[in-house]
Amino acid sequence: MDAAEAVEVIQHEMTAFARRARASAGRMHPELSLVSYTLLGHLEESGGCRATDLAAHYALDKSTVSRQVSALERAGLVGRHPDPDDHRVQTLQLTDAGREILAQVTRSRRVAFRERLADWPEEDLTRFAAYLERYNAGTAAD
Amino acid sequence: MDAAEAVEVIQHEMTAFARRARASAGRMHPELSLVSYTLLGHLEESGGCRATDLAAHYALDKSTVSRQVSALERAGLVGRHPDPDDHRVQTLQLTDAGREILAQVTRSRRVAFRERLADWPEEDLTRFAAYLERYNAGTAAD
DNA sequence: CGGGTCAAGTTGTACTGTGCAACCAGGTGA
DNA sequence: TCACCTGGTTGCACAGTACAACTTGACCCG
Structure with a gap:
């Protein structure tokens, strides 16, 4: 994996994480x-x-x-x-x-x-x- | 930094990131x-x-x-x-x-x-x- | 001092993203 | 055939957010 690919992956994974975070946070801690x-x-x-x-x-x-x-x-x-x-x-x-x-x-x-x-x-x-x-x-x- | 601290930091930073992601995404790409x-x-x-x-x-x-x-x-x-x-x-x-x-x-x-x-x-x-x-x-x- | 301006916070309004429940329409199997 | 399943839409409610208008209090300058 070179630097350019790594940046792609970081972008992709951070985006994926962000998308999920709110939903799961809501599910885990409704209070x-x-x-x-x-x-x-x-x-x-x-x-x-x-x-x-x-x-x-x-x-x-x-x-x-x-x-x-x-x-x-x-x-x-x-x-x-x-x-x-x-x-x-x-x-x-x-x-x-x-x-x-x-x-x-x-x-x-x-x-x-x-x-x-x-x-x-x-x-x-x-x-x-x-x-x-x-x-x-x-x-x-x- | 030991493992326990590292987990704390990861938790904190991932939370911070999640909180910000949507807002900044909205600002960057209103379309x-x-x-x-x-x-x-x-x-x-x-x-x-x-x-x-x-x-x-x-x-x-x-x-x-x-x-x-x-x-x-x-x-x-x-x-x-x-x-x-x-x-x-x-x-x-x-x-x-x-x-x-x-x-x-x-x-x-x-x-x-x-x-x-x-x-x-x-x-x-x-x-x-x-x-x-x-x-x-x-x-x-x- | 008095008036203009700034700062903190609240409220009205509107919009987006979301889920749940009810529903419709098309398929499937007993 | 009829009951049930599946893909999708729609009605409704709600949270989170921004923007704009407003209120109240502080501050500064003439």
Whole structure:
């Protein structure tokens, strides 16, 4: 396989993967869409941020984020904390329930991934992980 | 990085990638959605098949495929050819216009991929490609 | 200070992709 | 023949998304 072929394969496989990801995510975790999962994850990592930050980070419209956040709030998974300095701003934070669900989904995702990767030698795993990081780093939004 | 960490990273990066793929695909090729592109691609590869085959292959509902195909037909990109042996069946085939558009999108996707992967050494490209193939092979539907 | 402008977020509207269920039409086998 | 199977379409509902208009609050400059 030369470089040109490899690029073809990478393109093909990434496309195939992308097409499937949403559907399988929906099937595996009906309680949390891929977007919700991502937003919750970001809140956990960042320790709380504004809706606008989420929109910018994931290249989503602010209205989309607004609605997603509303849903997550209705579900009791995130809380809004008005910023005392700037009354336009509300900081979003995971609730305990949100943290719990997130952990649960992460756990089950992890199990699925581990299973799928069970027969990979460690060396291949680390190399594959590094490649993915490198590949994704070449994109604007995380 | 040990195996457990690598699995975490792979999970994280694949999730990130999946989340972004649709949006960027939509932005890059407004003339052809990711699904349409995939279906067209399959028709090209297979040299024509039935709607049911597409549904099975991509784990989509037959109604979804039916609508997508209708749209592609309206756009003049695929043609339906009734099966003379079984009047329930219609074989779908790319039209010349469909082949043209598909080639065009494939070309521009390829350029984008090449660009993103331009500074990768050939050895890394081929290894990454192999890993992706291996990873995706572990799933039911292509 | 006051008015213009900018920023955060919400809401109305529309569109796409999707699945499920009901249905139709054509084939198949007991 | 009649019951059942199969390929496909259509009606309906819903999620996720964007865009545009709007509200509210902050900020800056004259």
